Amino acid sequence: EVQLVESGGGLVQPGGSLRLSCAASGFTFTSNWMDWVRQAPGKGLVWVSRINSDGSSTTYADSVKGRFTISRDNAKNTLYLQMNSLRAEDTAMYYCARDWGGLSSWGQGTLVTVSS
Amino acid sequence: QSALTQPRSVSGSPGQSVTISCTGTSSDVGGYNYVSWYQQHPGKAPKLMIYDVTNRPSGVPDRFSGSKSGNTASLTISGLQAEDEADYYCCSYAGGSLVFGGGTKLTVL
Numbered sequence: 143e144v145q146l147v148e149s150g151g152g153l154v155q156p157g158g159s160l161r162l163s164c165a166a167s168g169f170t171f172t173s174n175w176m177d178w179v180r181q182a183p184g185k186g187l188v189w190v191s192r193i194n195s196d197g198s199s200t201t202y203a204d205s206v207k208g209r210f211t212i213s214r215d216n217a218k219n220t221l222y223l224q225m226n227s228l229r230a231e232d233t234a235m236y237y238c239a240r241d242w243g244g245l246s247s248w249g250q251g252t253l254v255t256v257s258s
Numbered sequence: 259q260s261a262l263t264q265p266r267s268v269s270g271s272p273g274q275s276v277t278i279s280c281t282g283t284s285s286d287v288g289g290y291n292y293v294s295w296y297q298q299h300p301g302k303a304p305k306l307m308i309y310d311v312t313n314r315p316s317g318v319p320d321r322f323s324g325s326k327s328g329n330t331a332s333l334t335i336s337g338l339q340a341e342d343e344a345d346y347y348c349c350s351y352a353g354g355s356l357v358f359g360g361g362t363k364l365t366v367l
Contacts, residue, residue: 192355247306
């Protein structure tokens with residue numbers, strides 16, 4: 143069974159940093175591209191970032207480019223999202239997703255709140 | 259990276275069919291056969307319902323179908339059931355990135 147478990151969310155002040163993690167199991171992590179998607183409270187889904195299977199290629203939404211960094215540790219089957227210079231508008235549930243024939247599996251999400 | 263355009267809401271009675279549209283541009287929906295659809299119930303993670311425009315993942319009922327014409331993709335749900343009431347999002351590949359629609363709330367009357 144495919145499982146994705148996010149962690150690392152919490153309350154952070156504007157300008158602060160957080161690192162999200164996504165532990166993967168039940169599939170061959172090293173063969174899959176992975177994505178982060180976020181959802182502000184009461185709002186729709188927004189794609190954030192994508193990484194290829196070996197970590198050599200990454201892409202970002204314009205709204206996070208230069209502030210967020212996606213990475214992965216294939217030895218640990220774990221995906222990361224380093225978030226710096228956080229803003230109030232980054233407040234959202236952050237989901238990691240397996241990118242295989244669409245975003246085929248999703249975690250339960252981790253909530254990030256940016257507030258003073 | 260502008261969001262794809264979906265109707266805010268649609269509704270239908272049990273047993274009826276509804277279609278949700280998703281309009282983009284030639285740089286996303288119209289340019290690639292990589293449109294997917296997601297169902298999200300309140301407080302839950304999204305679930306993939308359709309990928310690559312027309313394909314259904316294992317376990318998704320065949321009442322759900324997808325299509326595309328030009329810059330507009332569509333999700334059709336036939337034989338509506340109460341459990342289909344949810345938010346639905348389209349998503350398209352956009353040349354290296356992904357872009358979602360704003361979401362459509364489906365109400366089963």
